[in-house]
Amino acid sequence: MERDPADDLLQPLWRALVVFRLITWGFACFGVWTRWDGIVRPSGAVLQIAIMGVWTVISSIGYSRRWGRRNTRLAFADLVVTVGCMYATLFAQPLLDIRAGASVLTSVWAAGPVIALAISRGRDGGLLGAATISLVLLSLRGVENASRILSNVQLLLVAGLVVGYAASTMRQAGARLRDAIAAESATAERLRLSRSIHDGVLQVLAQVQRRGTAIGGETVELAKLAAEQEVALRTLMSTRPTVAQGDRIDLCGLLLPLASTRVDVVVPAGQVLLPAAVAGELVAAVKEALSNVDKHAGPRARSWVVVEDLGDEVLVSVRDDGKGTTPARLEQARADGHLGVSQSIRGRITDLGGSVAVRTAPGEGTEWELKVSKA
Numbered sequence: 001m002e003r004d005p006a007d008d009l010l011q012p013l014w015r016a017l018v019v020f021r022l023i024t025w026g027f028a029c030f031g032v033w034t035r036w037d038g039i040v041r042p043s044g045a046v047l048q049i050a051i052m053g054v055w056t057v058i059s060s061i062g063y064s065r066r067w068g069r070r071n072t073r074l075a076f077a078d079l080v081v082t083v084g085c086m087y088a089t090l091f092a093q094p095l096l097d098i099r100a101g102a103s104v105l106t107s108v109w110a111a112g113p114v115i116a117l118a119i120s121r122g123r124d125g126g127l128l129g130a131a132t133i134s135l136v137l138l139s140l141r142g143v144e145n146a147s148r149i150l151s152n153v154q155l156l157l158v159a160g161l162v163v164g165y166a167a168s169t170m171r172q173a174g175a176r177l178r179d180a181i182a183a184e185s186a187t188a189e190r191l192r193l194s195r196s197i198h199d200g201v202l203q204v205l206a207q208v209q210r211r212g213t214a215i216g217g218e219t220v221e222l223a224k225l226a227a228e229q230e231v232a233l234r235t236l237m238s239t240r241p242t243v244a245q246g247d248r249i250d251l252c253g254l255l256l257p258l259a260s261t262r263v264d265v266v267v268p269a270g271q272v273l274l275p276a277a278v279a280g281e282l283v284a285a286v287k288e289a290l291s292n293v294d295k296h297a298g299p300r301a302r303s304w305v306v307v308e309d310l311g312d313e314v315l316v317s318v319r320d321d322g323k324g325t326t327p328a329r330l331e332q333a334r335a336d337g338h339l340g341v342s343q344s345i346r347g348r349i350t351d352l353g354g355s356v357a358v359r360t361a362p363g364e365g366t367e368w369e370l371k372v373s374k375a
Contacts, residue, residue, distance in 0.1 A: 009170040009177075013119045013163065014069050017112065018060045024109040025056045031107050038102070044091030048105055051088065055081050056109075063116065072120045079113035079129055086110055086136050099142040110137075114156055118163035122171070126160025248273040251314065252307060254283045263290060267307045272314055274374055281348045282316060282372055288344035289318040289368050297322020297365070314374055319367040324360045345370075 032045050039045050059078050062068030089098065089105045098104065110133050118126030134153040141149050212223025251274050252267035259265040274282070286305060293303050301322030308315040345368065349356045354372035 009174045010069065010119060010167060013167060013170070014063050017115050017119065018063050020115065021056050021060055021063075021109070021112045024107065024112065025052055028052060028105060028107045028109045031103060032105060035103060039092050040094060040097065041092050044088075045105055048085060048088045048092060052085050052106065052109060055085070059112070059116075069120070072117075072125070075113060075116040075120045075125070075129075078116050079132060082106065082110050082113045083132065083136050086133075086140065089140070095140070098140050099145060104137065104140055111156060111159060114160050115163050118160050119167045121164070122168040123161060123164035126164035127157065128160075130156035130160040247276055249276045249279050251279045251282065251316075254279055255286065255305060255307060255316075258286065258290065258305060262301070263303045263305065265305045265307075268309050270309070272307060272309050272374075274314065274372070278352055278372055281352055282314075282370060285345045285348045285370055286316060286318055288348075293320045293322060293366075296325070301365070310371075312374055313371055316370045317367060318370070319365060321365045324362050324364045324366055326360065326362065327358070330358065330360070 029049055032039070032049055036042060036045075055078075059068075059074065059081075062074045068074045086104055086106050092105060093102045104110075114126060114129035114133060117129040121128070130153075133156055134149075137149050137152060138146060209223045212219040212221075250271040252272050255267060256265050290303055290305075293301055297303075297320045301320050303318065303320045306317045306319075308317070346356045349370050349372060352372050354370065356371075357369040358366065359369075360366040
């Protein structure tokens with residue numbers, strides 16, 4: 001089974017938690033031994049320490065296994081059991097003695113579920129665990145002794161926050177590492193296939209296209225099909241994975257698949273990251289411009305889609321060598337209810353806060369310039 005890099009990065013924290021649980025259980029045992037003469041019911045203390053030891057073993061085994069790390073139910077169960085063990089101190093010491101200064105026998109062992117929830121649920125989980133343990137401690141000590149447990153509460157909150165932030169950061173780093181590994185693997189496989197295809201299939205298709213065109217007749221259709229498949233294979237080889245970072249996505253990865261025998265797509269070597277919603281609307285506007293070429297530019301018209309990264313903005317040009325038209329005809333088409341230009345292109349880009357420029361003339365084709373902000 002493929003290992004999750006995020007899980008691998010968090011393993012040191014889980015291991016540290018297991019060691020922490022074992023050591024603090026030893027501290028609790030030592031505390032009971034040093035205070036043995038002051039414990040009212042020693043049998044209750046022994047029973048409590050035994051239960052804590054059994055749960056320490058169970059939780060340590062769980063946190064050492066993937067099911068225990070990936071499933072937050074163990075961390076919540078740890079919190080419930082720890083709360084029960086804290087209240088189990090009442091079997092060894094009366095509540096009045098505890099509020100008078102007697103120790104809660106769980107000691108620092110009670111911080112275990114705070115760390116576990118922080119690792120599994122991040123900052124919010126750590127704060128939830130810290131708040132729960134603090135309230136239990138306050139109920140045992142009494143409100144009148146709140147100042148005596150303030151330092152303990154502060155340490156629990158700090159532990160929950162620090163470990164929670166660390167776990168969240170590691171989890172995000174793991175997700176990015178997983179995406180990078182996937183992209184690298186896809187690129188390596190694409191390069192391997194590209195070499196094989198270029199040495200065999202593409203050369204055959206190019207030969208069929210040239211010979212079919214030269215022979216003429218019915219073989220022209222075969223040459224056309226070969227040309228289409230050649231472009232499709234070249235597009236497949238040049239297309240790169242659509243990389244997403246948070247809510248931003250690579251515009252180039254979305255536009256490259258639009259290439260065909262009549263459409264060339266030229267993009268920068270690096271990524272052009274845009275908010276996913278902006279990239280989707282921009283791609284839709286480009287598709288509408290290409291659709292207009294198919295409808296109005298003539299059957300032999302070719303198109304070029306060019307992406308330029310201008311720093312804070314992105315410029316996408318869609319140009320064709322078709323029949324062209326005049327700005328007056330474009331305005332007349334809008335007035336007649338043909339909304340492809342006014343809504344599908346201009347409307348989309350304007351709603352994004354961008355700008356649209358169009359240059360066209362009879363016999364000179366049409367060029368659209370779509371500019372949007374990268375913010």
